[in-house]
Amino acid sequence: MGVPPARARPGMRESATGGDASGSTSPGAVGGPPVGAGPPVPGVIRRTGSRPRNRKQLIVEAAGRVFSERGYHRASMEEIATAVGITAAALYRHFPNKYALFAECAELMADRLVAALDEVPPGAALTEVLSAVTRVTVAHRASGGVYRWEARYLKREDRRNLKARFGHLVGRVDEAVQREHALPDAGLRAVAALGAIGSVTMHHTSITPRRAEELLLASALRVAATDPAAVRGGARPVELPAQPVPGTRRAEILAAAIPLFARDGFASVTNGQIAEAVGLAPSALYRHYPGKVDILAAACFQAAGLLAQGVARSLQGVAGPHDAVVALAATYVAYSFEYTALNSVAEAELAGLPADLRRSLALAQREHIAVWEQQLRLARPELDPRQARVLVHAGFGVAVEAGRRLRWRDDQHHRDAVTALLVAALGI
Numbered sequence: 001m002g003v004p005p006a007r008a009r010p011g012m013r014e015s016a017t018g019g020d021a022s023g024s025t026s027p028g029a030v031g032g033p034p035v036g037a038g039p040p041v042p043g044v045i046r047r048t049g050s051r052p053r054n055r056k057q058l059i060v061e062a063a064g065r066v067f068s069e070r071g072y073h074r075a076s077m078e079e080i081a082t083a084v085g086i087t088a089a090a091l092y093r094h095f096p097n098k099y100a101l102f103a104e105c106a107e108l109m110a111d112r113l114v115a116a117l118d119e120v121p122p123g124a125a126l127t128e129v130l131s132a133v134t135r136v137t138v139a140h141r142a143s144g145g146v147y148r149w150e151a152r153y154l155k156r157e158d159r160r161n162l163k164a165r166f167g168h169l170v171g172r173v174d175e176a177v178q179r180e181h182a183l184p185d186a187g188l189r190a191v192a193a194l195g196a197i198g199s200v201t202m203h204h205t206s207i208t209p210r211r212a213e214e215l216l217l218a219s220a221l222r223v224a225a226t227d228p229a230a231v232r233g234g235a236r237p238v239e240l241p242a243q244p245v246p247g248t249r250r251a252e253i254l255a256a257a258i259p260l261f262a263r264d265g266f267a268s269v270t271n272g273q274i275a276e277a278v279g280l281a282p283s284a285l286y287r288h289y290p291g292k293v294d295i296l297a298a299a300c301f302q303a304a305g306l307l308a309q310g311v312a313r314s315l316q317g318v319a320g321p322h323d324a325v326v327a328l329a330a331t332y333v334a335y336s337f338e339y340t341a342l343n344s345v346a347e348a349e350l351a352g353l354p355a356d357l358r359r360s361l362a363l364a365q366r367e368h369i370a371v372w373e374q375q376l377r378l379a380r381p382e383l384d385p386r387q388a389r390v391l392v393h394a395g396f397g398v399a400v401e402a403g404r405r406l407r408w409r410d411d412q413h414h415r416d417a418v419t420a421l422l423v424a425a426l427g428i
């Protein structure tokens with residue numbers, strides 16, 4: 001998304017639906033409140049004077065919202081305790097540390113989705129299968145995104161368990177897709193459909209749950225029914241701006257830091273690792289960047305600039321709104337494959353920036369979304385602005401999960417396939 005999806009690229013990242021993959025997409029979430037400041041996280045539970053019987057469940061629910069908004073490393077136990085309406089000491093009586101609570105949150109959404117599908121009888125229609133997933137995802141929208149970018153911070157065994165749960169989920173959807181649409185790449189279409197649904201956890205567009213479910217279910221069904229090979233080569237060739245070639249020490253530092261951030265996460269990368277990658281002493285970094293966060297900011301602004309240039313080029317000479325939407329889709333997909341690591345950092349790490357920088361990037365993101373929204377509404381006049389925005393994010397979600405499934409192996413065949421699925425998500 002515009003600071004692009006979401007959204008995971010080259011570092012290898014844990015895919016929620018398909019195992020290790022270089023990270024992208026989708027679409028990154030719209031900038032949230034500053035870390036440790038600003039209004040409380042939505043859904044804060046106020047003290048009532050009596051201890052509820054389901055306090056542990058309330059803690060996990062509140063923690064999921066905080067982790068989704070702030071990220072694992074930026075969230076604190078004190079902040080979570082405040083969201084629940086208890087003291088930090090009381091919180092530690094339920095969970096020994098932040099990691100234990102985080103692991104519980106990451107598992108919870110997967111368990112909910114698996115439980116919902118377990119209630120759907122074997123051989124059920126694809127609509128019934130995807131409806132179950134959509135209901136749970138929309139109902140837990142505020143906390144359901146924690147696994148998408150933050151799962152890389154789980155320990156290996158916990159990642160393995162989470163992967164197994166999502167493997168079960170993908171398997172059920174894959175079976176239903178194959179039964180109803182005997183087309184190539186059923187597995188790709190299944191994870192792309194799930195990406196469309198899961199996208200709602202990564203943005204804050206205000207829309208009623210019922211309308212969100214209708215839009216996302218219809219989008220996912222279109223994706224599942226699309227043959228990625230049928231429209232190969234339909235979009236115009238994409239001309240992306242070239243990523244700047246490092247010509248200064250400052251640019252070399254940025255180029256070295258981006259893949260490290262994408263692979264390990266911003267919080268886990270040290271100045272020493274970045275310095276070693278460019279052959280400097282750690283103290284020498286400060287002659288070029290005041291701090292590590294300034295390197296992250298430079299990466300995010302570079303990502304936003306490259307995407308904005310690509311979008312401007314893609315719209316030159318288009319014949320009408322339909323062609324414009326297809327051109328936007330092809331450009332976004334090409335960008336996601338071409339700049340995998342950079343896109344991953346811009347999507348996953350936005351919340352780690354200071355508030356003033358995050359606001360600037362959020363503005364760039366909104367401007368990017370507005371271009372899509374305008375062209376989509378011209379092509380589909382029945383959509384209102386919020387509906388169009390939800391569908392645009394659904395398209396970003398398709399690109400993220402389909403790209404992960406393909407491990408971001410960049411060739412024209414993969415780009416065409418993902419573009420076809422993204423366009424289907426939009427209803428074009």
